[in-house]
Amino acid sequence: MTLFVLRRLLGFAVTLLLAAAVIFFLLDLLPGDPAQFILGINATPENVAQLRAQLGLDAPAWQRLFIWIWGMLQGDFGQSYTQNAPVADLIGERLWVTMPLAILAMAIAIVVGLPLGILAARRRGKLLDTGIMVLAQTGIAIPNFWFGMLLALLFAVTLRWLPPGGFTSWSEDPAAAMRALVLPSLALALPQASILARVMRTALVDVQGQDFIRTARAKGMTMGEAVWRHGVRNALLPVLTVLGLQFAYLVAGTIIVENVFYLPGLGRLIFTAISQRDLILVRGATIVLIVAVTATMLVIDLLYALVDPRLREGEQR
Amino acid sequence: MSLLEVQNLAVRFGDHTAVADVSLTLERGERFGIIGESGSGKTLTALAITGLLPESAVMAGAIRIDDNPIPSDERAMARLRGKRIGIVFQEPMTALNPLMPIGEQIGEAIRLSDIGGVEHIELPLLLGEVGLENRHAQRFPHQLSGGQRQRAMIAMALASQPDILIADEPTSALDLITQRLVLDLIAELCTRRKMALLFISHDLKSVAALCSRVAVMHDGRFVEVGKTRTVFGEPREAYTKLLVAAAEFKTPLRDRQPIGETLLEVRGLTRDYRQGGLLFGRKKPLRAVDSVCFSIGQAESVALVGPSGCGKSTLARMIVGLDNASGGQMALSGQTYHGRDLPTGLRRDVSLVFQDPFGSFDPHLTIGQSLAEPLRLEQGLSLDQQNTRLIEAVQAVGLDPQMMGRHPHAFSGGQRQRLAIARALVTRPKLVVLDEPVSALDMSVRADVLALLAQLQAEFGLTYLIISHDLDMVRAIADRVMVMDAGKIVETGEPNQLFAAPQHALTRELVEARLPELV
Numbered sequence: 096m097t098l099f100v101l102r103r104l105l106g107f108a109v110t111l112l113l114a115a116a117v118i119f120f121l122l123d124l125l126p127g128d129p130a131q132f133i134l135g136i137n138a139t140p141e142n143v144a145q146l147r148a149q150l151g152l153d154a155p156a157w158q159r160l161f162i163w164i165w166g167m168l169q170g171d172f173g174q175s176y177t178q179n180a181p182v183a184d185l186i187g188e189r190l191w192v193t194m195p196l197a198i199l200a201m202a203i204a205i206v207v208g209l210p211l212g213i214l215a216a217r218r219r220g221k222l223l224d225t226g227i228m229v230l231a232q233t234g235i236a237i238p239n240f241w242f243g244m245l246l247a248l249l250f251a252v253t254l255r256w257l258p259p260g261g262f263t264s265w266s267e268d269p270a271a272a273m274r275a276l277v278l279p280s281l282a283l284a285l286p287q288a289s290i291l292a293r294v295m296r297t298a299l300v301d302v303q304g305q306d307f308i309r310t311a312r313a314k315g316m317t318m319g320e321a322v323w324r325h326g327v328r329n330a331l332l333p334v335l336t337v338l339g340l341q342f343a344y345l346v347a348g349t350i351i352v353e354n355v356f357y358l359p360g361l362g363r364l365i366f367t368a369i370s371q372r373d374l375i376l377v378r379g380a381t382i383v384l385i386v387a388v389t390a391t392m393l394v395i396d397l398l399y400a401l402v403d404p405r406l407r408e409g410e411q412r
Numbered sequence: 413m414s415l416l417e418v419q420n421l422a423v424r425f426g427d428h429t430a431v432a433d434v435s436l437t438l439e440r441g442e443r444f445g446i447i448g449e450s451g452s453g454k455t456l457t458a459l460a461i462t463g464l465l466p467e468s469a470v471m472a473g474a475i476r477i478d479d480n481p482i483p484s485d486e487r488a489m490a491r492l493r494g495k496r497i498g499i500v501f502q503e504p505m506t507a508l509n510p511l512m513p514i515g516e517q518i519g520e521a522i523r524l525s526d527i528g529g530v531e532h533i534e535l536p537l538l539l540g541e542v543g544l545e546n547r548h549a550q551r552f553p554h555q556l557s558g559g560q561r562q563r564a565m566i567a568m569a570l571a572s573q574p575d576i577l578i579a580d581e582p583t584s585a586l587d588l589i590t591q592r593l594v595l596d597l598i599a600e601l602c603t604r605r606k607m608a609l610l611f612i613s614h615d616l617k618s619v620a621a622l623c624s625r626v627a628v629m630h631d632g633r634f635v636e637v638g639k640t641r642t643v644f645g646e647p648r649e650a651y652t653k654l655l656v657a658a659a660e661f662k663t664p665l666r667d668r669q670p671i672g673e674t675l676l677e678v679r680g681l682t683r684d685y686r687q688g689g690l691l692f693g694r695k696k697p698l699r700a701v702d703s704v705c706f707s708i709g710q711a712e713s714v715a716l717v718g719p720s721g722c723g724k725s726t727l728a729r730m731i732v733g734l735d736n737a738s739g740g741q742m743a744l745s746g747q748t749y750h751g752r753d754l755p756t757g758l759r760r761d762v763s764l765v766f767q768d769p770f771g772s773f774d775p776h777l778t779i780g781q782s783l784a785e786p787l788r789l790e791q792g793l794s795l796d797q798q799n800t801r802l803i804e805a806v807q808a809v810g811l812d813p814q815m816m817g818r819h820p821h822a823f824s825g826g827q828r829q830r831l832a833i834a835r836a837l838v839t840r841p842k843l844v845v846l847d848e849p850v851s852a853l854d855m856s857v858r859a860d861v862l863a864l865l866a867q868l869q870a871e872f873g874l875t876y877l878i879i880s881h882d883l884d885m886v887r888a889i890a891d892r893v894m895v896m897d898a899g900k901i902v903e904t905g906e907p908n909q910l911f912a913a914p915q916h917a918l919t920r921e922l923v924e925a926r927l928p929e930l931v
Binding site: 305306307309310311312313314315316317318320324325328329402403404405 | 494497501507508509521524552568
């Protein structure tokens with residue numbers, strides 16, 4: 096088990112390092128000089144060169160990469176060109192919106208999706224199964240920004256239960272902050288819950304045909320008892336894989352949903368930073384997203400080992 | 413009043429009748445066997461008795477236990493099953509939950525049976541009864557051997573102290589030695605606990621060893637029912653006669669070409685496998701094949717026997733050039749090679765026939781296309797010549813060349829194995845390596861395939877290296893037997909002699925594990 100964790104941790108570190116390098120060089124190749132952008136079209140070449148030196152842009156690329164990574168390890172993500180504030184502070188502030196949003200959405204997706212999937216699998220071929228699967232199909236097809244607008248129309252404009260957008264900070268009014276996140280997280284969760292329901296159903300239908308379910312029934316269980324005791328846990332293995340992938344989509348999805356609901360989250364920060372060519376900010380924010388996604392993958396891998404004893408022993412079958 | 417009584421049982425799937433007119437009675441402590449090939453309906457019969465039929469099946473007829481019809485309510489049937497009937501299935505790997513220690517799985521069976529105030533049995537006692545130790549309780553299924561897993565299954569079936577034990581092919585996934593141990597265990601438990609046994613198998617010898625009465629099942633019906641001795645000793649029906657003859661592996665003797673000079677020579681062949689990861693957890697390499705030396709003469713049949721994991725398949729893979737040796741070398745017709753460096757010109761001289769006739773054909777290719785693939789090794793054959801080769805090969809295995817346009821799914825298991833042999837013959841090889849050539853086939857088909865192999869050898873002077881764990885089959889077809897254990901060849905000899913006076917411990921074990929002759 097220790098070996099398994101060590102291997103996964105090493106993989107985690109290597110992935111992050113590679114991702115950092117890729118992002119750095121991709122953005123470096125992007126047309127547009129940040130110094131030129133800051134100073135405007137009318138700046139003299141001397142001024143631009145001076146600012147480039149000041150920003151450290153004239154050092155060789157690999158040197159800047161290492162300075163950047165070393166800085167991040169110490170919590171220094173650099174200074175935003177456009178906002179004149181430390182990138183770390185800007186990101187930190189926004190994370191308090193995006194992370195609760197993503198986690199809430201994931202939680203809703205799990206709480207809604209898994210039981211529906213189990214229900215559909217147990218009533219396979221029946222009306223309930225068809226109903227749930229049609230719903231799930233629709234849920235996957237509906238774009239979440241549009242679903243978000245519908246939610247806002249119904250719950251904010253018509254019923255006036257929840258705010259249509261904007262955010263009150265946690266320190267000011269935690270309840271209001273929570274209320275602000277309800278509709279966006281529902282919008283984000285809809286397609287994810289639909290996918291989860293489908294995956295859970297398929298996995299459980301597969302498991303129901305397995306020999307060990309028959310063995311459990313032979314011991315004196317009904318089909319329902321056997322599926323509950325032995326089936327669900329086995330069916331969770333494929334679901335876990337999908338869950339990890341979903342989190343990545345979810346984080347990407349926040350960019351759009353935050354714009355729909357005027358949430359001051361990381362997604363909107365990146366969006367603005369890209370349009371203003373604030374490379375340092377884009378890089379920093381992207382890295383944070385990558386850390387979040389890779390860490391989720393790591394957690395999923397460890398969960399896998401927790402569920403499946405065969406994985407704890409590494410290579411052995 | 414019989415313990416179990418089945419009257420005119422029928423099982424249908426839509427329009428297809430899978431089981432019809434099956435009637436049987438089982439008295440307390442009696443042992444009844446059902447013999448049948450795949451698709452004969454023997455498993456469905458067992459599932460019907462235990463109320464475990466798939467939802468799509470429609471059942472007719474009456475099943476009574478102690479004169480009470482089995483309940484139709486799912487929960488009541490489940491509880492009855494839990495208390496009165498113990499069931500052991502074929503494949504112990506998939507029949508156990510991979511995520512749960514076996515002790516917990518057995519414990520579950522104990523709890524489920526503990527309803528009516530019957531004195532309940534303790535886990536350690538149960539483990540001891542099936543020959544497992546207490547420490548095995550914490551293990552997960554993948555941490556146990558096939559035999560231990562099947563013992564765990566049996567412990568589960570015994571947990572409720574049932575009066576009927578149903579065993580459906582309990583040993584067909586196990587190797588010869590383990591098979592014997594498990595069969596002996598079942599017999600012993602039935603005697604000690606005075607349990608009735610319903611034993612389902614395709615293997616006549618194991619049924620004969622265990623059961624006093626037997627039913628022969630074919631196409632969903634009982635063809636012949638009676639005392640085991642009578643049914644196997646003086647079979648009345650043609651189908652029973654066929655099965656009995658097949659079980660005795662009586663292959664017709666043919667005029668063989670005399671064994672010629674050395675075709676294949678293996679010198680000090682070794683294969684190591686790296687274990688563990690790239691950086692962490694490196695272990696000592698596993699030596700799958702350990703300095704093996706032997707030679708095979710032209711037109712000889714040599715059998716390689718040994719328990720699973722002893723390295724026989726790895727050895728075969730190197731000989732046919734699919735894997736590289738870590739040490740030592742081989743020579744085919746005098747040309748030295750080490751595995752994958754087998755010269756292209758020589759590749760056509762070696763062919764391989766796999767165990768599984770279902771997995772070894774690409775389902776997207778027609779049989780003709782599959783069979784023609786090895787001909788790539790022979791440059792410069794015209795299309796006509798290629799066709800002639802295919803037709804010759806298909807005719808040689810007794811099939812109609814017209815069939816070559818069809819896809820693999822259109823053929824039965826026996827036909828596919830014939831086609832696999834035809835594929836091995838198209839390049840007119842000298843050496844054919846057969847990896848368990850008949851163990852995936854039904855009994856009645858096995859005899860045909862073995863007779864075919866003998867006939868082909870007589871006709872074309874083929875040299876065979878046969879990998880098998882079935883001593884009866886080996887005795888019927890091989891000139892010489894090599895016994896392999898943990899990567900080494902431990903004993904070699906002529907089959908009758910070797911089996912009559914085995915020297916090495918493993919050979920002795922294998923010989924002792926053989927089931928007694930049918931009658």
